[in-house]
Amino acid sequence: xxxxxxxxxxxxxxxxxxxxxxxxxxxxxxxxxxxxxxxxxxxxxxxxxxxxxxxxxxxxxxxxxxxxxxxxxxxxxxxxxxxxxxxxxxxxxxxxxxxxxxxxxxxxxxxxxxxxxxxxxxxxxxxxxxxxxxxxxxxxxxxxxxxxxxxxxxxxxxxxxxxxxxxxxxxxxxxxxxxxxxxxxxxxxxxxxxxxxxxxxxxxxxxxxxxxxxxxxxxxxxxxxxxxxxxxxxxxxxxxxxxxxxxxxxxxxxxxxxxxxxxxxxxxxxxxxxxxx
Ligand SMILES: [Zn+2]
Numbered sequence: 001x002x003x004x005x006x007x008x009x010x011x012x013x014x015x016x017x018x019x020x021x022x023x024x025x026x027x028x029x030x031x032x033x034x035x036x037x038x039x040x041x042x043x044x045x046x047x048x049x050x051x052x053x054x055x056x057x058x059x060x061x062x063x064x065x066x067x068x069x070x071x072x073x074x075x076x077x078x079x080x081x082x083x084x085x086x087x088x089x090x091x092x093x094x095x096x097x098x099x100x101x102x103x104x105x106x107x108x109x110x111x112x113x114x115x116x117x118x119x120x121x122x123x124x125x126x127x128x129x130x131x132x133x134x135x136x137x138x139x140x141x142x143x144x145x146x147x148x149x150x151x152x153x154x155x156x157x158x159x160x161x162x163x164x165x166x167x168x169x170x171x172x173x174x175x176x177x178x179x180x181x182x183x184x185x186x187x188x189x190x191x192x193x194x195x196x197x198x199x200x201x202x203x204x205x206x207x208x209x210x211x212x213x214x215x216x217x218x219x220x221x222x223x224x225x226x227x228x229x230x231x232x233x234x235x236x237x238x239x240x241x242x243x244x245x246x247x248x249x250x251x252x253x254x255x256x257x258x259x260x261x262x263x264x265x266x267x268x269x270x271x272x273x274x275x276x277x
Pocket of ligand 1: 252253255256257272273274275276
């Protein structure tokens with residue numbers, strides 16, 4: 001699943017392709033992909049894409065609509081396999097194309113999703129806070145300094161019996177962390193993934209690890225495992241820097257012991273039993 005660095009990369013590669021361009025029409029090829037806002041779709045025609053940005057794992061288009069002088073958000077969650085690619089005029093939808101945003105300049109932006117777990121919501125900005133997922137989304141881990149992030153984690157972890165990895169994956173803690181960046185940051189901070197969150201003492205190390213790993217991954221355009229691509233079709237490179245994720249049975253880069261694998265928070269988790277304690 002694309003996490004913070006991958007969605008950030010998609011937003012950055014999409015922005016120059018659509019910013020200040022106008023939408024001619026939005027077509028929904030797979031109705032269940034559109035979670036809400038079908039009645040707002042016609043208002044997007046003639047609207048100008050002002051911004052494409054990320055919040056947590058969500059990708060948002062902010063569209064200034066000509067028809068009512070208001071703004072509408074097209075909000076996408078890419079889940080497992082969602083991706084965007086701009087095609088030339090008259091290109092037919094592909095096997096996994098779920099939505100098409102036709103631009104007035106002729107470009108056709110496809111939202112493709114093989115597994116169809118991804119979704120789109122068309123929403124007025126003033127309705128966003130009525131959406132529980134949005135309203136409870138934790139702060140952005142890169143919008144604060146390491147000390148502020150450590151304070152946030154300290155406050156959320158306090159007294160919690162849950163595994164620290166589960167708390168990191170909870171989007172209410174901080175936004176945008178998934179399996180890859182949870183495993184990598186817990187390894188870098190030498191914290192066992194199944195430690196009780198309330199018992200974790202290396203919170204400053206964890207905050208610094210999270211920030212440095214997320215920044216490094218963004219600089220390398222994210223991690224390409226399975227079929228993640230940015231909005232230009234390019235793969236990221238951060239998968240080449242994984243210390244633990246996907247390396248079960250291989251040797252720990254720090255101590256040389258074989259890396260272990262367990263289910264933590266219902267997810268496959270790779271860690272070093274010797275370094276992470
Ligand atoms: Zn080790």
